[in-house]
Structures are given as structure tokens and as C-alpha cells.
Amino acid sequence: MKAGVIGAGAWGTALAQLLAADGQDVRLWALEADVVDAINGAHENPLYLPGLPLSPSIRATGAMADLADRDLILVVSPAQHLRGVVAQAPAGVPLVLCSKGIEAGTGLLMSEVAAQAQPSSPIAVLSGPTFAHEVAKGLPTAVTFACADQALAEKLAARIARPTFRPYLSDDVVGAEIGGAVKNVLAIACGVSEGAGLGLNARASLISRGFAEMTRFGLARGARAETLGGLSGLGDLVLTCSSTNSRNFSLGKGLGEGQSAADLLSNRRTVAEGAHTAPVLRDAARAAGVEMPVVEAVCALLGDAAPLAQVIDALLARPLRPE
Ligand SMILES: NC(=O)c1ccc[n+]([C@@H]2O[C@H](COP(=O)([O-])OP(=O)(O)OC[C@H]3O[C@@H](n4cnc5c(N)ncnc54)[C@H](O)[C@@H]3O)[C@@H](O)[C@H]2O)c1
Numbered sequence: 001m002k003a004g005v006i007g008a009g010a011w012g013t014a015l016a017q018l019l020a021a022d023g024q025d026v027r028l029w030a031l032e033a034d035v036v037d038a039i040n041g042a043h044e045n046p047l048y049l050p051g052l053p054l055s056p057s058i059r060a061t062g063a064m065a066d067l068a069d070r071d072l073i074l075v076v077s078p079a080q081h082l083r084g085v086v087a088q089a090p091a092g093v094p095l096v097l098c099s100k101g102i103e104a105g106t107g108l109l110m111s112e113v114a115a116q117a118q119p120s121s122p123i124a125v126l127s128g129p130t131f132a133h134e135v136a137k138g139l140p141t142a143v144t145f146a147c148a149d150q151a152l153a154e155k156l157a158a159r160i161a162r163p164t165f166r167p168y169l170s171d172d173v174v175g176a177e178i179g180g181a182v183k184n185v186l187a188i189a190c191g192v193s194e195g196a197g198l199g200l201n202a203r204a205s206l207i208s209r210g211f212a213e214m215t216r217f218g219l220a221r222g223a224r225a226e227t228l229g230g231l232s233g234l235g236d237l238v239l240t241c242s243s244t245n246s247r248n249f250s251l252g253k254g255l256g257e258g259q260s261a262a263d264l265l266s267n268r269r270t271v272a273e274g275a276h277t278a279p280v281l282r283d284a285a286r287a288a289g290v291e292m293p294v295v296e297a298v299c300a301l302l303g304d305a306a307p308l309a310q311v312i313d314a315l316l317a318r319p320l321r322p323e
């Protein structure tokens with residue numbers, strides 16, 4: 001069995017480690033030459049997943065051509081780079097998309113982008129509450145594994161499942177992707193609440209009202225309610241809105257503490273996907289006539305368009321309505 005992983009950030013490295021834990025041959029494409037050297041030489045990724053010894057059966061490469069003999073490829077780049085890397089992947093090999101976001105400019109979900117970039121490759125989506133460092137350590141984790149072709153889903157999920165890593169099958173690809181993309185934006189909102197000291201009641205309300213926004217948007221795009229309420233939706237929302245281990249939550253916390261979005265977003269090496277997804281999601285929701293006030297508020301803060309106090313007051317002053 002020969003798996004490939006595209007993207008050696010924290011999540012790609014953790015997934016490579018998961019697949020290679022039993023000595024399986026895993027090839028990991030990395031953008032940065034120093035990451036390739038560190039993984040092959042010292043069996044570690046100090047840039048993106050420091051402090052975690054990696055299996056020697058992971059071989060890193062900077063050449064996409066080295067994935068030509070793979071029979072399964074996990075795509076784990078930032079969402080805005082997925083089109084570019086998938087276009088270079090070998091054609092016809094099943095792709096498991098693990099990135100969470102919506103493409104800027106097109107408003108497309110990752111499965112739609114991948115279908116354009118590699119039309120002959122079968123596509124599945126892996127999404128759920130998954131902090132990379134926990135998966136890399138072998139801590140118990142469950143995910144949604146979505147694929148339109150359920151026979152293929154069963155085959156691929158069996159390749160990825162491990163004693164402490166449980167994929168749950170779904171044929172709702174759109175639902176799995178929308179949950180993962182929207183929760184990142186809502187995690188920024190919860191981080192803002194934390195940074196501004198608004199308390200735990202406010203955070204719980206943001207999670208709950210944010211979930212209502214995710215559900216409205218998801219249903220309008222053809223997602224199923226049970227997927228949105230599952231691991232890739234509500235499950236990931238709860239995880240990401242609860243901890244500074246989340247890059248999105250941390251970004252929001254900085255905003256809530258009064259730092260400017262421009263400062264927080266400049267020169268970051270790691271990706272906070274919600275910052276890229278927020279404006280695309282807002283525009284898609286407006287176009288579909290779906291109300292997403294929490295997402296709108298996050299966009300205002302990310303654009304440094306309104307002071308924090310004004311954004312909070314506007315959310316609290318919305319007309320009373322049925323839940
Ligand atoms: N980290 C997690 O816990 C986690 C868990 C689940 C899903 N994800 C998702 O996985 C995706 C990757 O996140 P991550 O945490 O592994 O990344 P990361 O923040 O750890 O690292 C950034 C990554 O971006 C890559 N990159 C930068 N510029 C690029 C370019 N021009 N082309 C291609 N790649 C480029 C870097 O090589 C690196 O792999 C995101 O969509 C994220 O939402 C992350």
C-alpha cells in the first residue's frame with residue numbers, strides 16, 4: 001500500500017505519521033526544501049509539527065513526480081493553494097481532501113476545485129475535530145469521511161482507519177466541506193469573545209447561533225442537517241471554538257484583545273483558514289439570501305472596518321426573533 005500526502009504543514013505531517021505508524025510506505029510532498037531535509041534526515045518537522053518524532057517510513061520529497069506510483073493521495077495544503085497542488089498531482093488516483101475552506105474568487109468548495117483541476121480523479125473528503133498534534137500522538141479521534149461513491153468510501157476509509165482514528169462514512173460531500181469551512185470563521189468569533197473578556201455565556205451563544213448560521217447556509221447549498229450536526233460540523237465547531245490550540249480561535253483572541261487584523265495576519269507562517277474563508281462565505285451567503293450576522297461581524301473585524309465595541313453592540317442590538 002502506497003499512500004501519498006500533499007502538504008507537510010501540521011495536518012499533512014500528522015496524517016502522514018498516522019498512515020506510517022505501522023511502517024507503511026508514505027511519501028510526503030513538502031513545499032519547503034528545509035522541511036524535506038528535516039523529515040528525511042532527522043525524522044522531524046520542526047517548522048510545522050515540532051517535538052514529534054516521525055516514522056522513518058515517511059519519505060519527504062519536493063518533487064510532485066515522486067507521487068506518480070501512489071495509489072491514494074491525501075491533499076492537505078491550505079485551501080487557497082489546493083487548486084495549484086492538485087493540478088500537479090498524478091491523474092486518476094483517488095484524492096482525499098483534508099483542507100478546510102472555500103476558494104476565493106470562485107466561491108467553490110474544495111471538492112469542486114479538485115474536480116476542475118483533476119477531472120479523472122475520484123474524490124473524498126476527510127473532515128472533523130482534529131487538532132494535528134493530538135492525531136500525531138495517537139490520541140483518540142473520529143472524523144467524517146465523505147464520498148459520493150460509498151463503495152470507494154468504504155475502501156478508502158479502511159485504508160485510513162487506525163485503532164485510535166475512526167472515520168464515519170457519509171455520502172454528503174458538500175455537508176462535510178461546509179461544516180469544516182464555516183467553523184473556522186465562527187472560531188474567530190469565539191476567540192474575539194475570549195480576547196474581549198465577554199465570558200462563557202457569550203461563547204456558548206456564539207457557538208449555538210453560529211451553528212444556526214452554518215445550518216442555514218449548508219441547507220441552502222444542498223447539505224444535509226445530520227452532516228452539519230455531525231463530526232465535520234458541530235463536532236469541529238465545538239473543538240475549534242474552545243481552545244487556543246486553534247489558530248482561528250487564537251487569531252480572534254488577538255482581535256478581541258485589540259490588535260489589528262493587518263498586524264495579526266502579516267508574516268504568519270501557519271494558516272488561519274477562517275480569515276480567507278470569511279469574506280467569500282459572506283458574499284456567498286448574501287448572494288443566496290442567507291443571513292449570517294456572526295460571519296458578517298467577523299468580516300468587519302478582519303477588514304479593520306469597525307471598532308470592536310461597535311461590532312459587538314450591533315450584534316446585541318439585532319431585533320428580537322424566534323430562535
Ligand atoms: N493543523 C490542524 O490541526 C488541521 C486539522 C485539520 C485540518 N486542517 C486543515 O489542513 C490544511 C493545512 O493546514 P496545516 O495546519 O497543515 O498547515 P500549517 O499552517 O501547519 O502550514 C502551512 C502550510 O502551507 C503550505 N504552503 C504555504 N504556501 C504554499 C503554497 N504556495 N503552495 C502550497 N502550500 C503552501 C506550507 O508548505 C505548509 O504546509 C488547512 O486547510 C487546515 O484548515 C488543519
Ligand SMILES: O=P(O)(O)OC[C@H](O)CO
Nearest residue numbers: 128129130131246247248
Ligand atoms: O487550528 P485551526 O483553527 O486551523 O483548527 C484545526 C482543525 O481544523 C481543528 O479540527
